[in-house]
Amino acid sequence: MRDADVVIVGAGAAGLSLAHRLCAPTAGRHRPTVVLVDAPSGPLRPPERTWCFWEPPGGPYDAVLAASWGRLRVRGPDGSATVADPAPFRYKMLRSGAFERLVGERLSGPDGCRRIEAVVESVQDTATGARVRGHDAAGLPLELNARWVFDSRPLPRLPAARTTLLQHFRGWFVRTADDAFDPSVADLMDFRTPRPAHGLSFGYVLPLGPRHALVEYTEFSAGVLDAARYDAALRHYTDDVLRLGRFEVTGVEQGVIPMTDGRFTPRAGRSVFRIGTAGGATRASTGYTFAAVQRQTQAVADALLTGRPTVGGRPRRAPVPPSPHSRRSRAMDAVMLRALDTGRVDGADFFTGLFRRVPTERLLRFLDGGSGPGEDFLIGLSTPVAPMLRTVAELPFLRRHGPREPGPREPGPREPVVRRPDPPRSHP
Structure with a gap:
């Protein structure tokens, strides 16, 4: 006996997005029964996270955005700034708590959609679908049987790859004593930070008001730092670079995002599928995931809601989540990662050059996988051509290494899950 048509494991960006779409009012279409399984309160449930993406105004989540920006800025190591208007896009910031509340309202509304808290221990195929086993917050055993299971939990190991970097970061929500930020401009990359021995580092500033912002220190490198080293980098950036003066830290975010040319397989069984980062939604060259998750979960929802003809009560085709990134995009990402990793x-220079030479709207479409071959070629000409061509030539001969550990839980873009927020504190 089935408990639901669909069980979604994990309530991060991917799990919430799929539940949001499957439980939407669908006049004239069959709506499956859905169970969303989230970890109980405690160490397995991450603290509130920040997801950032770009899209035109009027998106489906605009009502619950924390902020959005119509101008983007990139600063070189010498402080030179490139400020761009990404129209028709806006850069948007969504907090996971607001998104959870939005999806929670939808889950509590229609019949057949519900959310439970449990620790999932196994997901396995069965003769008629798939089974999820685990235990609830009280330690009592839980078993759910469904036709389809979509698992958004982090993989225990990253797939074998020719190149794997980690995008790791720590951010402070700061409140300053005096006006210090321009709320109309988001700083995507500020390279006025000390360069690590391997990889690169930059600051990232999302103003929420003249005196309130999320300020992050980010590295693309092979390994993560401890909290003390992140905080030292943040103190340098806030005090010596941004010169914020006196401020209070009201919250902390920290996370690790894999940047890899490894091959993620969305299908984990006949009736079990991976979505989100585990299903290949993270863009290897940037770490952004949220927009790709929307495309991936929309495709899954469309497959489940179209009422395909069935044979023996089973759909003819499984709703396999598609890769939200084209083969061409993944190939270009592999070249960029290898070129960065080898030095x-x-x-x-690479990223500041792209933002200086390429129209921002075209660059953002490229980073989102929406540009055509001709546009991709022109963007490629804006990069250091000789070292990139050398990298293209050597990639087919490189072996894939691994698998390797992904680090402390594997989040989506700006989806930190390493530790709980620190208590507020003041900086003179």
Whole structure:
């Protein structure tokens, strides 16, 4: 006996997005019964996270955004700034708590959609679908049987790859004593930070008001730092670079995002599928995931809601989550990662050059996988051509290494899950 048509494991960006779409009012279409399984309160449930993405105004989540920006800025190591208007896009910031409340309202509304808290221990195929086993917050055993299971939990190991970097970061929500930020401009990359021995580092500033912002220190490198080293980098950035003066830290975020050319397999069984980062939604060259998750979960929802003809009560085709990134995009990402990892290109020069030379709207479409071959070729000409061509030539001969550990839980873009927020504190 089935408990639901669909069980979604994990309530991060991917799990919430799929539940939101499957439980929407669907006039004239069959709506499956859905169970969303989230970890109980405690160490397995991450603290509130920040997801950032770009899209035109009027998106489905605009009502619950924390902020959005119509101008983007990138600063070189010498402080030179490139400020761009990404129209028709806006850069948007969504907090996971607001998104959870939005989806929670939908889950509590229609019949057949519900959310439970449990620790999932196994997901396995059965003769008629798939089974999820675990235990609830009280330690009592839980078993759910469904036709389809979509698992958004982090993989225990990253897939074998030719190149794997980690995008790791720590951010402070700061409140300053005096006006210090321009709320109309988001700083995507500020390279006025000390360069690590391997990879690159930059600051990231999302103003929420003249005196309130999320300020992050980010590295693309092979390994993560401890909290003390992140805090030292943040103190340098806030005090010596931004010169914020006196401020209070009201919250902390920290996370690790894999940047890899490894091959993620969305299908984990006949009736079990991976979505989100585990299903290949993270863009290897940037770490952004949220927009790709929307495309991936929309495709799954469309497959489940179209009422395909069935044979013996079973759909003819399984709703396999598609890769939200094209083969061409993944190939270009592999080249960029290898060029950065080998040091053939300087990361700060590479990214500042792209934002200086490529129209921002075209660059953002490229980063989102929406540009065409001709546009991709022109963007490639804006990169250091010789080292990139050398990298293209050597990639087919490189072996894939691994698997390797992904680090402390594997989040989506700006989806930190390493530790709980620190208590507020003041900086003179």
